[in-house]
Amino acid sequence: MTARQPSPAMRALLDRLAREDQGLADPTTLEPQAGRSLAALTNIRWNEDLPPVAESRNLMQAGLPARLVVPKGDTGRDAILHVHGGGWAFCSAATHEAAARRLADATGARVLTVEYRLAPEHPYPQGLEDVLVAWAARDPGFRWSIAGDSAGANLALAAMLRLVEDGGALPAQALLFYGVYGADFATPSYEAYADGPGLTRAKMQRYWNWYAARDLRGRPTVSPLAASDAALAALPPLYLNAAGIDPLCSDTELLVARLRALGRDDPFDLIEGVVHGFMQMGSALPEARGAFEQAGTVFRKRAA
Template sequence: MSASDLLATEMRAVLDRLATEDGPQPDPTLLPPAEGRALAEASNRRWNRGGPVMARELIVETADGRRAYVYIPQGDSGAQAILYVHGGGWSYCSAATHEGAARWLAEAAGAPVVTFDYRLAPEHRYPAGLEDCLSVWAGREGILPGRIWSVSGDSAGANLAMAMMLRLDGRDLPQSGLLFYGVYDADFDSPSYRAIAEGPGLTRDKMRRYWDFYTGPDADRLADPGLTPANAPDAALAALPPLYLNAAEIDPLCSDSERLAARLHALGRKDRFDLIAGVVHGFMQMSLWLPQSVDAYRRAGDAFRDIT
């Protein structure tokens, strides 16, 4: 059975609609960075339409001088907040492309979600983006004072969220982590990398290029948990706060999440893991058209309430 045969009916309809509306699109990873980013911005901003209406929206300057975008849902208790790290292969997308994601997560969790921009590769390679995330985390009290904070992210943003928690090394950790179809390893021969090598959507070759953008082609990615959190020592993983992880079934990165969830379980942790059937990488961006995306936020919100 091919990867496309596994597509849920709703997922296939979304992909067909995108193909009809957009026509043939170049691979952004084969374009100069500015052109690839412009393409990613245009293709992702459509998903901001139709998101939940917030009680308040703020733009706050962080302690390190960047902008933080704050989405406060109806019924906010005033007790918690979530720092959200956007995905995009460490090279593309922005707080603007993930505004819809922030709104859906805020509504589902019943807590404000804060997004921000970090430096992107290949102009700013590892650890520049991670350092920016840590800087915003360190100054979070200036964004929404008096809150208990969690961290979240999708894809490369989930990688950065995990790397943040590992870098904090037990100090000043978030209350919980909500991690969506993340990059946790660099094993291009994993079961999902082999099975979903050609997509649909994300491909193995695109991920190879994303890694090259982020680290350069010669980096020892497996030796640094800041790059591949799945390879962190047992003690470091055991010390993490409660986590919620999900994975898309039709995604080269699916094995990253499955293997990390299995390793966490083997350490005696009770982290929750959801495998979402019939959907491709990035499906949570597609809430405008895809019911599985809306349901995934609901699951994440339920997990957030259970583990915080």
């Protein structure tokens, strides 16, 4: 894979981040709580100019802290269980508030972001179990879908694979943004973007070491690319995207290739010129706002 160049807007934003974050440590090299605090500090800035919504409030979902966002254009019919990213170890409903609002606005669905237990204190399968508990406690008055970004997309897809295995009720559809679907650190995109910008191979290796021991990584609910054809074929309609400048780009491309080989036509958008996590940056990055609109268009068409 030939390394792609950032778009002008992404380049300007990367330059801004380099200035603002000068001297800050890599949070994955710190003790978990310190890394979590730093990740929260550097993510919360994306909550500037929050998109207006009808309601945004904290609640408990099956004993788990969660945050509900209801869009102004709430259909009253659809809801999305939103699983935040952060390497299975960082971030929260608070760091993803703006993303949840943009997702709600784009889809017309209310969005429930759940707080699952974080690694390394709570490695696999504890975070996944929390997602499944939250799913089981969903309000039956709504048609539920699921969404997630990065490690959140991993957990969302893993939850669906577990539901397939157990014969549970599946989401109506799923929106999966630049997900982690395997632990192969020698894919074309890992080779091209091993040193970033943004996410790096070393950071992902540290996240993986926190989340799942090597002998567990062949399980489909850890690495969804290991799922059987039958399990992938049984999934509900998906929407997937990938960031063009991202060590994880090949993960999504490999998953899409598996789905295509099964005759599925799940929409996939490769967003060129942006780095991993770009959809967090909607207050400053046009490509992020556009990505939510693309996903929302697919969601609304299916939900009609």
